[in-house]
Amino acid sequence: xxQDAIKNLLPSxxxxxxxxxxxxxxxxxxxxxxxxxxxxxxxNLDQVFDPLRTDDGFVNLLARWVDLDWISGQxxxxxxxxxxGRLRELISVAWYLAQFRGTARGLLLFLETATGVPGFxxxxxxxxxxxxxxxxxxxxxxxxxxxxxxxxxxRIVEYEKPAYVTYSLAVEQQPG
Numbered sequence: 001x002x003q004d005a006i007k008n009l010l011p012s013x014x015x016x017x018x019x020x021x022x023x024x025x026x027x028x029x030x031x032x033x034x035x036x037x038x039x040x041x042x043x044n045l046d047q048v049f050d051p052l053r054t055d056d057g058f059v060n061l062l063a064r065w066v067d068l069d070w071i072s073g074q075x076x077x078x079x080x081x082x083x084x085g086r087l088r089e090l091i092s093v094a095w096y097l098a099q100f101r102g103t104a105r106g107l108l109l110f111l112e113t114a115t116g117v118p119g120f121x122x123x124x125x126x127x128x129x130x131x132x133x134x135x136x137x138x139x140x141x142x143x144x145x146x147x148x149x150x151x152x153x154x155r156i157v158e159y160e161k162p163a164y165v166t167y168s169l170a171v172e173q174q175p176g
Contacts, residue, residue: 001035003028051091056084063087066094070159071114071152082114082152089113102162104138110160111146111153119143119172137166147171 006028007015018024047053051062063069068090071082082090090097090113097113100106104122111120123139138161142153150169157167 001032001039003032006031051088059084059087059091062091066091066098068094071155086114086116089116101160107140107157107160110156111140114152114156115146115149117143117145117149119145136164137168140167140169142169142171144172144174 007018014024018028041048048058049062051059054062060069063071068087071087071090090110093109093113097106097110100109104124107122108120112118120143121141123141126134126137126139128134140153140157142150146153150171153169157169161167
């Protein structure tokens, strides 16, 4: 807010007393300076809440707002294998992930977004060694590019799968 706008909010006797060089005029200059940062933030408010453009310090708060604080290390366990860029991507698709939570489609999107590695697969109708059907069990194949992130993959699967579903992880075999 500019000095003139601040003066116009005050009674006329204050406006008359605010002559250049007076203490009141200096006070209005300080008030203008104090409002600058707030006005700039309000002018760019969409940037503050956009996970791809906000400051790094605000990303974890956005993660908490969309229930992703468990993956960003904010759950008290002190664990974090997620870099800020991957977390920003997850936050930006959190609305979509919420629609498909508990489904193979949602799990695949979550894993690929969190790791940045495509090629995960989920087999839902699996059979055991004897050929018997294994209800409520999924087999997840992890691509080679994500083999160093198995701890992150397990954490995601544990959190995103339905509670009654069991799973097994297997890392894709190298070709040839």
